[in-house]
Amino acid sequence: MVLVAAGAIAGSLAAAAAYGIAARGSQLLSKSVYRGPGARKSIALTFDDGPSESTPILLDYLEKHGVAATFFECGMNARRLPSVAREVVAAGHQLGNHTWSHPHLLFKSPASISREFADTQHLLIAETGAEPVVLRPPYGLRSIGLRGVERKLDLLEVQWTVIGNDWKLPAAGISDRVLRRASPGGIVCLHDGRGVRVRPDVSSMLAAIREIVPALRDEGYTFETVSELLRPDAPLEAFGGRGRPRPYQE
Numbered sequence: 001m002v003l004v005a006a007g008a009i010a011g012s013l014a015a016a017a018a019y020g021i022a023a024r025g026s027q028l029l030s031k032s033v034y035r036g037p038g039a040r041k042s043i044a045l046t047f048d049d050g051p052s053e054s055t056p057i058l059l060d061y062l063e064k065h066g067v068a069a070t071f072f073e074c075g076m077n078a079r080r081l082p083s084v085a086r087e088v089v090a091a092g093h094q095l096g097n098h099t100w101s102h103p104h105l106l107f108k109s110p111a112s113i114s115r116e117f118a119d120t121q122h123l124l125i126a127e128t129g130a131e132p133v134v135l136r137p138p139y140g141l142r143s144i145g146l147r148g149v150e151r152k153l154d155l156l157e158v159q160w161t162v163i164g165n166d167w168k169l170p171a172a173g174i175s176d177r178v179l180r181r182a183s184p185g186g187i188v189c190l191h192d193g194r195g196v197r198v199r200p201d202v203s204s205m206l207a208a209i210r211e212i213v214p215a216l217r218d219e220g221y222t223f224e225t226v227s228e229l230l231r232p233d234a235p236l237e238a239f240g241g242r243g244r245p246r247p248y249q250e
Contacts, residue, residue, distance in 0.1 A: 031150060032142075032157035036229035038185030042222045044229040045069040045212075046160065048098055048136060049193030051077050051084035054202045058192050058209065059091050065213055069093050070158075070226040072136040075100035075120030076196040082127040089128040094225035097121055097135040097155060102195040105137050110145030117149045134158045134226055140189075158226050160189035164208065167191060171207035178212050182221070185229065188212075 036044065047058070050073050062069055071088050073095060078085040089095060099105075099116040108116070117135060125131050135155040137146060140163075150157060162181035164174040178188055190209070194200035213223075 031147065032159050033230065034159035035161045035183075035187055036185035036224075037231065038183065039231075040222070041184045041220050042224045042229060043182060043184070043216060044187045044224055044226050045190065045209075046072060046096070046136075046158070046187060046226065047190050047192040048072045048138075049074055049077070049102065049191050049195055049200075051081045051088060052193040052197075052202065053081070053084075053199050054206065055081075055084050055192045056087060057206055058202075059087055059093075061206075061209060061213075062093070063091055065217075067213055067223045068225050068228070069223065070096055070134070071192070072096035072098035072134075072158075073120070073124065074098050074102050074193065074196055075116075075123050076102075077193055078120070078123055078127060080198070085124065086128050089130045094134070094227055095124055095128065095130050095132045096158065096226070097124065097132040097153070099138055102138045104139065104141065105143035105146065106141060108143065108145070110148060113143060113145040114149050114152065117153060117155070121153055121155075136189075138195075158187065161186035163189040164191075164205070166202070166205040166208065167194060169204065171204045171211065174204060174208035175211035175215070178208070179215050182216060182219075184221075187226065187229065 036042070045067065047069060050071055071093055073085060097117055097120050100119045101116065103116065105113055121132060133155060134157070135150070136158050140159055146157070149155065161183065162178055164178050166174045169177065174190075182188070190205050192202055192205065194202070
């Protein structure tokens with residue numbers, strides 16, 4: 001009986017840990033959001049793992065179609081391609097912090113996690129002049145120590161409403177997945193890089209975005225950065241008790 005009870009407790013603890021690490025709405029290990037209030041028919045396109053050698057192609061397309069987006073960048077990539085990081089900011093997009101080396105945070109100490117985000121924060125500010133106010137952990141997975149990073153750097157964690165799985169799907173599959181799950185206030189996660197690889201192949205994403213943008217426009221959506229999406233008219237509970245997010249600028 002004791003063994004059964006111990007097993008049940010262990011199972012409950014494992015379930016709670018899994019929820020805290022991976023559930024998009026969890027507030028156990030950090031304070032985060034995964035959507036806007038949905039009061040407007042707007043959506044936020046976000047791109048992880050850049051900048052890469054293909055990011056300028058994406059920027060050209062977004063500029064041509066008047067789309068504002070949010071780029072969660074890795075420090076190693078921004079150090080390799082600082083001019084591209086500056087192009088992102090110059091084009092009017094929002095920068096987010098996506099760690100230095102794109103590690104699995106589960107296997108990192110709190111001190112190491114802090115360095116991953118702090119080093120990236122300092123480099124992005126130095127190279128672009130823009131201070132990120134949002135972060136996204138690699139793979140969307142949290143770990144002990146992330147809440148301390150949020151407090152120290154005054155960053156808000158942003159998850160997603162729909163992820164395009166663009167690292168493994170063809171363009172048609174990516175666009176179909178995003179368009180089927182799009183909703184007002186939604187946050188879409190795509191990738192303009194692949195971790196910290198040099199010259200990653202993101203051609204499927206680039207092809208898919210050419211289907212996603214016009215299709216959403218035809219449905220009446222407008223495109224906003226994460227900060228714009230999280231407007232002050234959002235209910236406080238959308239921010240996990242954190243209060244109004246600093247990313248929003250009047």
